[in-house]
Amino acid sequence: MSSVADGNTMMNEQRREFIKKTALGVFAGLGASSGLVPAFSLEKTALPVWDEKPVQGKIRWGMLIDTRKCKEGCQQCVAACHHEHNVPSFKNRNEEIRWIRKSSYKNVFPTSNDAGVSKKIQNRAVLSLCNHCADAPCTQICPTSATFKRWDGIVEIDYHRCIGCRFCMPACPYGSLSFNWQDPRTAIVDPVTAYPTRQQGVVEKCNFCSDRLVKGLQPACVETCPEEALTFGDLNDPASDIRVLLEDNVTMQRKPELGTKPSIFYII
């Protein structure tokens, strides 16, 4: 009998210990998740700009470039973008990395009819960046889905998955992708810590400042432009600035005949 009783007390004690520890664990867990116990609390997460869960295709970010306002010789947006994203500046044209650039009207719109376009416009420098196409050929051709379409319409590259096969480069009709032909870190003039650098052997391009959007900021080029020539917004929202401007103006896209449905629009 006594041995059984002894056994019972032992079991009870074990059980008590177990319950105590479990309760402590649950409390600690609750405390951590609710932030009651600061020492235990989980990693702090920044509140996202959007409270709701991402819905595929609900938002489609786009940009409108007013080439009339864009000032001759001004490179502020290019400088801001390339600084913000640690884009290296190689002197050798062959190894250039370009997220955003200004080139001639003819280069940006090679297939457009230029018969009725004045010399003044033809000589105008036009800003070009990744079009974040709705039907992006680069995402389709990428064998590992390292170049992919985000829920908000941004075409993004996973620099850790890219195998550097470069099939996306000829697939893009706009020449928006750059390849790291050598270690880019040697050519970053003034590195920032807020955005990662890339490795040798991967492709990269404009990310529509997805790193800034998540903080509730406008893309760097839009924010920097002194002439306010760039308008950024949700193409799916009828009340957004960009939609209002698109409805009020005649705009054009680059190589619309290819059916890639670019998210970048131009007022000429």
Add this chain to the structure above:
Amino acid sequence: MIENALKGNRAYWIWIASLFALIATGLSAYYQQRWFGLGVTGMGVDASWGIYTAQFTFLIGVAASSVLVVFLYYLLHQHEFAKTVIIALFMAASAALMSILFVVADMGKPDRFLNLIFYPNPRSLVFWDLLLLSGYLATSIISGWAMLGAEKKGVPPPVWVKSVLYISIPLALFIYTVTAVLYAGLPDLNLWLTIMLAIRFIASACAAGCSLLIVVTLILKRTTGFDAGKKASEKLVTFAAYAGLANIFLLGLAFFTTSYSNVPWMWFSFITGVVSIIILLVPALRKSQQLFVAACTTLVLSIWIDKSAGLMIGGGPVPVPLGSIAEYVPTSIEIFVALGIWSFGTLLLTALLKVVVAVKVENEC
């Protein structure tokens, strides 16, 4: 069986040693490319592809064409190909392996090669192309080796070999079609913006593959005395010539539709193609052994230029999306890496054919 590849005369070992020397040079060149990045090649912002992709494209054709012999022997029961079939299979395997190696050499991050398996994109033709190519490499080497093993034992090949070979026939057709469709969909490649490319690819593959097979069997005959048979060789010539004719016709048509006529290398490819086909088609001309070998080699060269150098390098401006002009000239590092991969494939083919000859000679005694 493989031990037969380790026995050979002086000439054999000199050949093997020179291949190893080229492989070593290729490896050291590749080491530099890995260390400094693909910037050591002649490729750049505008010419994002160069001789690596060119060899890849050409070699897929060579690999795919070998299936023609399999098709003739197993489906159409043309028994004169009995001795050629195994050579064709091993040539296909070597060519497929080389084209995979050229893909790896062209990668910025070859250490992430397995991402193709871990994160495949089923919408990507590149993924399918590499998957089918690997499958074709497997079917060629497995069926070839099994057939050789059976022959050594003096028994008929196992039943499953036939099934593997049947699978390899559509695979061969698909690898080149998928490659052609992939290229035809790239807006950047002006000269390739046509779906006719798939038909051209297949015609040129048959021509180049059959010619190369003839050259390989002739080399085998000269060096080892192993004769694949005159009838097989004659039939292969017919195929090479008519496929070459079809290819020249299609290439000629392209001169009227795109800017081909502006590319000197294309003219070179066209003219050498025409000349070699005439030699192969006229019996009086092809009687001369030297002229015959020269014609076969020239046809291969003509297609190599059309397929790779012509479309990649073009001997001049490469069309680029933003309209600017890019000059692409391969660097010595690039050339040595390419030579190294070619040597590796040739080494593999030499070793496999050495075993084939040893087994056949053993059986004939």
